[in-house]
Amino acid sequence: MSSGHALANDPAMQEECNPFLSMARGFNTAADHLELDEGLRDVLRSPDRELKVSLPVRMDDGRVKVFTGYRVQHNTLRGPCKGGIRFAPDVNLDEVRALAAWMTWKCSVVNLPFGGGKGGVICDPRTMSKGELERLTRAYTIAIMDILGPDRDVPAPDMNTNEQTMAWIMDTYSMHARRTTTAIVTGKPLSIGGSQGRREATGRGVMISANQALKIVGLRPEDTRVVVQGSGNVGGIGALLMHQEGYRITSLSDMYGCIYNENGLDVPAVMLHLKETGRLEGYAEAEHIESSTQLELDCDVLVPAATENQITSRNADRIQAKLIVEGANGPTTAVASKMLEDRGVVIVPDILANAGGVTVSYFEWVQDRMGYFWTQEIVNSRLEQIMVQAFDEVAETAKRYQVGLRTAAYILAIDRVATVYRMRGLFS
Ligand code: NAD
Numbered sequence: 001m002s003s004g005h006a007l008a009n010d011p012a013m014q015e016e017c018n019p020f021l022s023m024a025r026g027f028n029t030a031a032d033h034l035e036l037d038e039g040l041r042d043v044l045r046s047p048d049r050e051l052k053v054s055l056p057v058r059m060d061d062g063r064v065k066v067f068t069g070y071r072v073q074h075n076t077l078r079g080p081c082k083g084g085i086r087f088a089p090d091v092n093l094d095e096v097r098a099l100a101a102w103m104t105w106k107c108s109v110v111n112l113p114f115g116g117g118k119g120g121v122i123c124d125p126r127t128m129s130k131g132e133l134e135r136l137t138r139a140y141t142i143a144i145m146d147i148l149g150p151d152r153d154v155p156a157p158d159m160n161t162n163e164q165t166m167a168w169i170m171d172t173y174s175m176h177a178r179r180t181t182t183a184i185v186t187g188k189p190l191s192i193g194g195s196q197g198r199r200e201a202t203g204r205g206v207m208i209s210a211n212q213a214l215k216i217v218g219l220r221p222e223d224t225r226v227v228v229q230g231s232g233n234v235g236g237i238g239a240l241l242m243h244q245e246g247y248r249i250t251s252l253s254d255m256y257g258c259i260y261n262e263n264g265l266d267v268p269a270v271m272l273h274l275k276e277t278g279r280l281e282g283y284a285e286a287e288h289i290e291s292s293t294q295l296e297l298d299c300d301v302l303v304p305a306a307t308e309n310q311i312t313s314r315n316a317d318r319i320q321a322k323l324i325v326e327g328a329n330g331p332t333t334a335v336a337s338k339m340l341e342d343r344g345v346v347i348v349p350d351i352l353a354n355a356g357g358v359t360v361s362y363f364e365w366v367q368d369r370m371g372y373f374w375t376q377e378i379v380n381s382r383l384e385q386i387m388v389q390a391f392d393e394v395a396e397t398a399k400r401y402q403v404g405l406r407t408a409a410y411i412l413a414i415d416r417v418a419t420v421y422r423m424r425g426l427f428s
Contacts, residue, residue, distance in 0.1 A: 016333045017309040019098035025334040027101070030410035033401050040418060047097055048115075049073040053143035055121070057135045067136060069121040071144045073153055074100035077420045080151055081117030082107055082186075082358060084158025085140075085165070087133075091120035099158075102329060103358070106351040108413035110390045112362045117153050119144070125160045137165050141172040148173060150183035150369065156361050157187040159307075167192055183368035186361035195364035197379035198357075203237030204380065205356015205387050206327045207245060209348045210301060212391040216346055217322050219300060221246040225264075227299040227321070229253050230306030231274055234327040234354060238305055243267035251289075251297055253306070254279055258294045259286035295319060304331035311336045319345065326350040341404040349406035351413065352394055359386050 015021060024045070031041050055067040070093055073081045083103035096118045103116030121140055125133060147153055157166060166185045170192060173184045182193030190196070197204070214224065226247050228239045231254045239249045248264035256279045259265065265286060273283045281288070295302060295311060296318040304310045305327025311319060316336035324340065325348045326332060332340070337347060360383055367373050374382075398408035 013312065013314070016312060016335050018094065019308060019330055020094045022330060022334045023098040023101050026406065026410045027105075027414065029407050030414050033403065033407065033411050034415055034418065036414070036418060040421065043421060044075070044414060044417060045101075047072050047074045047100060048076055049147065050093065050097065051144055051147060052093070053140070055136060055139040055143055057132065057139055059132055060129050067121055067123050067139075069119065069140045069143060070096045071119040071147065071153070071155075072096045072100040072117060073147065074116040074118075075104040075417060076115040076152075077417055077424065078104075078108060078115055079113035080115065080149070081153040082112070082114035082156065082361065083117040083119070084156045084187075085119035085121070085161050085169075086158040087121050087123050087125045087136075087160040087165075089122060089124045091122050096120045099329065102351060104417065105410060105413035106355050106358055108416045109351050109394065109409050110355045110359050110386055111416070112359065114154075114358070114362065117155070118158070119155055133165070134168055137161075137168040138172045141169045142176070145173060145176060148184060150181060150365070154183065154361075154365055155185050156358070163187060163189045163194065183365050186364040188364070193364070193368045195360055195367055195379060196374065196376040197383065198360045198364055199233065200237050200241070201360035201379075201383060202234045202327070202354050202357035203239075203241055204383060205359065206234065206238040206303060206305065206325055206353055207241040208356065208384055208387040209353040209391060210242060210247070210303070210323075210325045211245070212388060212395075213323050213325060213346060213348050214301075216395070217300075219322075222248075224248065224301055225250045225299045226301045226303060227251040227294060227297050228303040228305055228327075229294060229310060229331075230304070230328065231270075231280060232305070234357075235303065235305030236271060236274065238303060238327055239265075240267050240271055242303075247301070250299060251294055252280060253291050253294050255306070257281050258289050258291040259283055260289045260294075260297065261286040301325060303327050307331070309333055311340070313339065316340055321345065324348070326353045329354065337404075337406055341406075347404065347406055348391075349409050352390060352405070352409045355390065356383055356387060359383055 051071045053069045100118035107114040166188045174180045188194040228235045251260045301323045302321035308330035311332040313335045316339040323346045394409045397412045
């Protein structure tokens with residue numbers, strides 16, 4: 001079910017799927033548990049800064065087209081803003097604002113010295129040439145440059161942006177600053193200051209979260225059937241790493257279709273097929289099933305790792321998994337999350353489960369600033385240490401407050417930011 005389909009002509013569903021309202025619900029529930037006063041709630045809810053920019057770009061046919069971009073800096077109490085930039089036709093300020101706030105809470109859950117930010121440009125990258133995308137990226141970087149900086153705001157890739165986009169941003173910033181400034185973005189190619197293990201980091205974090213959560217539901221990887229929605233950076237790599245760990249991955253999907261094999265997919269072979277053909281379609285050793293039924297398959301663990309609003313009040317009752325590990329940002333609406341938790345389904349929330357990416361982004365920023373680079377083994381072992389500790393702290397908070405893992409993650413994150421606010425006081 002695409003979010004567009006779910007939203008069509010249904011005001012109640014539109015409200016349920018509004019990312020800012022979802023974020024606000026999570027925030028308010030946690031703030032109630034923490035008994036935060038109204039003033040402090042207002043401080044933590046309000047984005048520090050929202051920038052909207054117009055980006056004139058010369059297209060390949062000689063015309064000039066003006067694009068709109070945003071950068072929202074939600075909170076800098078714990079350090080510079082950190083958060084991706086997405087290129088998509090339907091990006092809007094509400095979405096960027098919600099994602100920026102989620103980044104504040106995500107960085108805080110894993111205890112990184114960062115606040116949250118997010119950026120977006122309204123465009124359809126599928127219809128643009130590489131040259132047009134480069135000019136758009138450079139125009140966007142120049143337009144938001146006054147609020148960027150290794151100590152201010154450090155972007156990263158998100159939907160439809162990648163290592164190449166980060167290289168263009170790094171170059172544009174560096175040419176204006178008149179010195180090479182690698183720590184201005186993360187998710188860069190290795191050759192210009194990227195980190196070992198960054199590409200696999202989010203998927204690895206999903207696997208580490210699943211390993212920890214299995215202890216709660218009393219399963220071992222080798223007895224666990226997993227359905228993964230999405231086969232990209234998070235879903236594909238997450239599935240591969242979980243397969244290597246002994247999990248039985250029974251289903252994978254992409255935006256074109258879905259494959260299923262009850263005995264377990266040969267994930268490396270599926271990934272090879274995907275690399276060669278660009279889609280799962282045509283993979284021989286599996287049944288091809290309707291994508292709309294994938295999330296409802298009989299399985300132990302569900303990993304939604306494609307896009308937001310996939311589990312809503314419309315399909316929550318039909319989900320059979322005992323455990324959901326959220327690889328994507330916002331894949332489960334707040335309403336659906338409550339329906340599932342009421343039935344005893346354990347949900348490892350996005351701000352914990354997919355925090356592996358921002359954690360290794362933090363490592364990349366640290367390495368760039370030191371000018372000293374770590375081995376993949378060091379990166380992976382430090383990532384594991386941070387993810388396991390964060391998971392344990394969230395689980396412990398859940399026990400203390402008698403709440404689910406999502407509310408617990410918000411409580412832990414908001415409490416950390418609130419503590420810094422109280423220590424620093426109000427500057428005026
Ligand atoms: P990606 O573009 O690499 O992969 C997305 C995958 O989802 C593709 O396989 C695509 O075909 C598939 N897909 C899209 N719509 C689908 C649908 N309706 N049904 C089934 N499959 C669908 O993106 P990604 O980097 O893997 O990001 C996925 C999610 O994870 C996003 O919500 C993103 O914000 C979140 N996330 C990514 C990272 C990261 O480091 N890449 C970190 C944290 C969170």
